[in-house]
Amino acid sequence: MGKQMTEMLKGTLEGIVLALLTGNPAYGYEITTLLRGQGFTEIAEGTVYALLVRIEQKGLVDVEKRPSEKGPPRKVYSLNEQGETELDEFWNTWSFLSERLEQLRKGGK
Amino acid sequence: MGKQMTEMLKGTLEGIVLALLTGNPAYGYEITTLLRGQGFTEIAEGTVYALLVRIEQKGLVDVEKRPSEKGPPRKVYSLNEQGETELDEFWNTWSFLSERLEQLRKGGK
DNA sequence: TACTGGTAGCTAGTAACACTAAGTAGTGAA
DNA sequence: TTCACTACTTAGTGTTACTAGCTACCAGTA
Numbered sequence: 432m433g434k435q436m437t438e439m440l441k442g443t444l445e446g447i448v449l450a451l452l453t454g455n456p457a458y459g460y461e462i463t464t465l466l467r468g469q470g471f472t473e474i475a476e477g478t479v480y481a482l483l484v485r486i487e488q489k490g491l492v493d494v495e496k497r498p499s500e501k502g503p504p505r506k507v508y509s510l511n512e513q514g515e516t517e518l519d520e521f522w523n524t525w526s527f528l529s530e531r532l533e534q535l536r537k538g539g540k
Numbered sequence: 541m542g543k544q545m546t547e548m549l550k551g552t553l554e555g556i557v558l559a560l561l562t563g564n565p566a567y568g569y570e571i572t573t574l575l576r577g578q579g580f581t582e583i584a585e586g587t588v589y590a591l592l593v594r595i596e597q598k599g600l601v602d603v604e605k606r607p608s609e610k611g612p613p614r615k616v617y618s619l620n621e622q623g624e625t626e627l628d629e630f631w632n633t634w635s636f637l638s639e640r641l642e643q644l645r646k647g648g649k
Numbered sequence: 650t651a652c653t654g655g656t657a658g659c660t661a662g663t664a665a666c667a668c669t670a671a672g673t674a675g676t677g678a679a
Numbered sequence: 680t681t682c683a684c685t686a687c688t689t690a691g692t693g694t695t696a697c698t699a700g701c702t703a704c705c706a707g708t709a
Binding site: 437438441458459460461463476477480481483484499500501502503504505 | 684685686687688689693694695
């Protein structure tokens with residue numbers, strides 16, 4: 432992946448995953464393939480799993496273990512109330528940054 | 541500053557500074573106050589100076605030392621050709637991320 | 650003189666995060 | 680048995696913004 436993208440994903444990837452989980456519980460492997468489908472073709476699996484561990488430890492998601500038909504048991508993550516609050520804050524932060532950057536791009540001030 | 545913002549600035553702050561420098565050479569202290577004026581009220585001075593050292597080492601800017609009327613000499617940074625290329629790539633990366641996120645925000649899987 | 654405050658730049662050490670690269674396990678098909 | 684796919688885990692690395700200091704120059708003031 433490009434170095435720029437790697438750095439830019441810091442702080443946003445968590446929000447992206449939280450957004451993917453809203454009203455749509457999913458497990459790690461699934462999230463990885465979802466991301467790939469969204470165009471994030473080069474996000475490493477290890478990155479996703481590490482992120483999931485983090486948001487679980489922060490208490491942003493609830494976890495349930497479910498057997499899989501074709502492999503080891505899945506850990507299904509669902510956004511909880513705290514996770515929704517965090518996601519709201521993420522969108523606020525994102526909006527701020529996004530607006531500044533769009534202004535800059537237009538050569539604004 | 542919020543932790544979210546801190547993380548989100550990784551990878552974008554460099555682009556922001558490069559954008560500020562297009563057609564508008566500036567020195568570190570000035571850039572800091574420019575950023576503050578743009579709403580980035582909590583960006584630490586040390587952060588800006590460290591970033592300037594980095595982009596200079598990467599060869600993205602040209603540097604010129606100029607005396608100041610009221611203090612130590614200024615180091616004036618101006619974007620060079622390589623810096624413009626880097627900035628173009630930055631905008632590409634940003635556009636990609638930005639589009640994905642806006643789609644996610646609209647609930648569009 | 651001494652002190653303060655604004656201007657201007659620098660640096661060592663830290664925390665957070667995405668990455669690489671490896672591994673373990675379960676299932677089914679060749 | 681070997682392979683491929685599914686599914687999760689972990690140790691170590693590089694990059695970046697941060698904190699918290701520091702040096703230095705100048706003007707005004709107590």
